[in-house]
Amino acid sequence: xxxxxxxxxxxxLGLEVKLATxxxxxxxxxxxxxxxxxxxxxxxxxxxxxSNAPAGDHETESGLLIExxxxxxxxxxxxxxxxxxxxxxxxxxxxxxxxDMIPASETPKEAxxxxxxxxxxxxxxVMALExxxxxxAKMKTxxxxxxxxxxxxxxxxxxxxxxxxxxxxxxxxxxxxDARIATMTNLKNEGFFKKS
Numbered sequence: 001x002x003x004x005x006x007x008x009x010x011x012x013l014g015l016e017v018k019l020a021t022x023x024x025x026x027x028x029x030x031x032x033x034x035x036x037x038x039x040x041x042x043x044x045x046x047x048x049x050x051s052n053a054p055a056g057d058h059e060t061e062s063g064l065l066i067e068x069x070x071x072x073x074x075x076x077x078x079x080x081x082x083x084x085x086x087x088x089x090x091x092x093x094x095x096x097x098x099x100d101m102i103p104a105s106e107t108p109k110e111a112x113x114x115x116x117x118x119x120x121x122x123x124x125x126v127m128a129l130e131x132x133x134x135x136x137a138k139m140k141t142x143x144x145x146x147x148x149x150x151x152x153x154x155x156x157x158x159x160x161x162x163x164x165x166x167x168x169x170x171x172x173x174x175x176x177x178d179a180r181i182a183t184m185t186n187l188k189n190e191g192f193f194k195k196s
Contacts, residue, residue: 009125009129019032022062024059028044032074035066035077037074037077039074040053041053053068055070059080064079065080
């Protein structure tokens with residue numbers, strides 16, 4: 001369950017998800033996140049395309065018996081029992097393989113503690129992803145509001161242009177100004193502004 005959630009999170013984050021591959025006894029390549037119940041089983045065609053495995057029982061070259069439902073998900077998977085007189089040896093081999101899954105240094109208590117720690121990390125990661133998703137939703141809402149406001153703004157007519165001033169409007173003021181300039185020019189010519 002944790003591996004499935006972890007792989008889903010990896011897919012969301014765009015990280016690489018390592019898939020287990022094997023071949024059926026007829027030579028067809030198969031692939032799954034894990035050959036365990038609940039995971040989808042895919043058939044890989046020669047051109048590399050993937051499709052859901054058909055419903056039914058499938059046997060791999062490595063001796064794994066896999067039962068698949070109508071949706072292509074694994075219902076059960078188990079190692080094929082050797083049909084020999086040495087059946088106890090097969091049981092010992094299966095038990096040894098099961099022990100290999102849990103490191104010898106890891107006791108059941110440590111395994112449970114590790115699983116609980118992984119669970120806590122997963123919860124925190126899911127919460128962080130939910131927060132990010134909520135923030136992104138808020139940003140999308142704000143962005144759409146800004147686009148709407150900009151569209152309204154762009155359609156609103158601007159202020160009227162400032163009136164253009166022509167020389168004729170200040171003709172009376174220009175006459176008075178010209179008269180003053182002429183008076184000052186005369187005073188200058190007469191030497192009124194010279195220092196003595």
